[in-house]
Amino acid sequence: AQTVTQSQPEMSVQEAETVTLSCTYDTSESDYYLFWYKQPPSRQMILVIRQEAYKQQNATENRFSVNFQKAAKSFSLKISDSQLGDAAMYFCAYRSAVNYGGSQGNLIFGKGTKLSVKP
Amino acid sequence: SQTIHQWPATLVQPVGSPLSLECTVEGTSNPNLYWYRQAAGRGLQLLFYSVGIGQISSEVPQNLSASRPQDRQFILSSKKLLLSDSGFYLCAWSGWLGQETQYFGPGTRLLVL
Numbered sequence: 001a002q003t004v005t006q007s008q009p010e011m012s013v014q015e016a017e018t019v020t021l022s023c024t025y026d027t028s029e030s031d032y033y034l035f036w037y038k039q040p041p042s043r044q045m046i047l048v049i050r051q052e053a054y055k056q057q058n059a060t061e062n063r064f065s066v067n068f069q070k071a072a073k074s075f076s077l078k079i080s081d082s083q084l085g086d087a088a089m090y091f092c093a094y095r096s097a098v099n100y101g102g103s104q105g106n107l108i109f110g111k112g113t114k115l116s117v118k119p
Numbered sequence: 120s121q122t123i124h125q126w127p128a129t130l131v132q133p134v135g136s137p138l139s140l141e142c143t144v145e146g147t148s149n150p151n152l153y154w155y156r157q158a159a160g161r162g163l164q165l166l167f168y169s170v171g172i173g174q175i176s177s178e179v180p181q182n183l184s185a186s187r188p189q190d191r192q193f194i195l196s197s198k199k200l201l202l203s204d205s206g207f208y209l210c211a212w213s214g215w216l217g218q219e220t221q222y223f224g225p226g227t228r229l230l231v232l
Contacts, residue, residue: 033219043157043207045223091162095219106153106178107211107221111162 002027004094006110013082014118020067021077021113023092031097034068034075035107039089048090051075053097079115087117121146125210125224132231138183138197140227142210145191150212152193153221154185157207169193205231 003026013019025034036048051059051068058066063083067076079086092110122145132138144150154166165178167185175185182201186194193210207228211221 035220037223042225043228044225045163045209045211047220047222050220095221097219106165106168107163109162 002029002032002094002096002108004092004108004110006090006092006113008113009111010114010116012116012118013079013086015082015084017082018078018080019082019115021079021090021092021115023075023077023110025073025075025092025094027073027094027096029096029098033095033097034066035093035095036064036066036075036077037091037093037109038086039091039112040085040087045091049077082117084117084119087115089114121212121222123210123212123222123224125208125227127227128225129228130230132200132229134202134231135199138195138200138204138229140195140208140210140229142193142195142224143191144193144212147191147212147214149190150214152187153211153213154193154195155209155211157209157226159206163209167195200231202231205229 005024032053034051038046038048049059049061049064051066058068063080065078089112091112094108124143151170153168155163156166157163169175169187172187183197207226209226210224213221
């Protein structure tokens with residue numbers, strides 16, 4: 001079974017600085033997707049960025065970028081020019097690209113990293 | 120564009136009472152639908168998913184059930200709530216084929232007393 005591990009329960013960053021959140025995963029599959037979701041105090045899960053395992057190029061969305069190391073099974077999120085609105089729980093998630101009996105590949109989440117942004 | 124709704128936003132229920140949470144999606148057809156639960160300070164746990172009307176798969180044994188009476192409607196129910204059912208319930212949708220990203224609704228906070 002696949003697992004996702006976020007080893008940093010909490011992180012803190014100064015406004016305008018850069019912070020990197022870590023995520024590692026375990027899988028025997030070669031084709032899959034990886035995601036970072038943000039959960040602000042409102043608790044709605046918001047997609048931040050996604051990465052297809054078959055792509056070597058790291059995904060980027062404005063101030064958010066990932067460092068995807070497939071061999072090391074590592075998927076870290078870098079937030080540049082941190083803003084107060086970035087303060088939230090961040091979840092790393094894995095999804096198989098294989099369709100298991102109609103499941104369409106369910107998401108497997110890490111336990112999250114709470115990011116605080118200091119003004 | 121697609122939107123996903125959940126209600127109620129907050130619910131306080133006594134132990135042993137029934138439960139019905141509703142999720143609806145707009146702007147898409149034949150979505151895959153999911154129910155997750157997030158206990159305080161913990162990650163998300165998949166409870167149910169559905170790939171079509173009347174098709175429900177359960178991920179964990181519990182006293183909850185799910186139904187999909189219409190293409191874009193997903194309902195989470197219980198006949199008798201337990202204290203351990205308290206948590207934050209999130210509904211999500213994804214495309215039925217080749218659209219692997221799941222998009223989440225605003226969630227329902229359930230407190231069982």
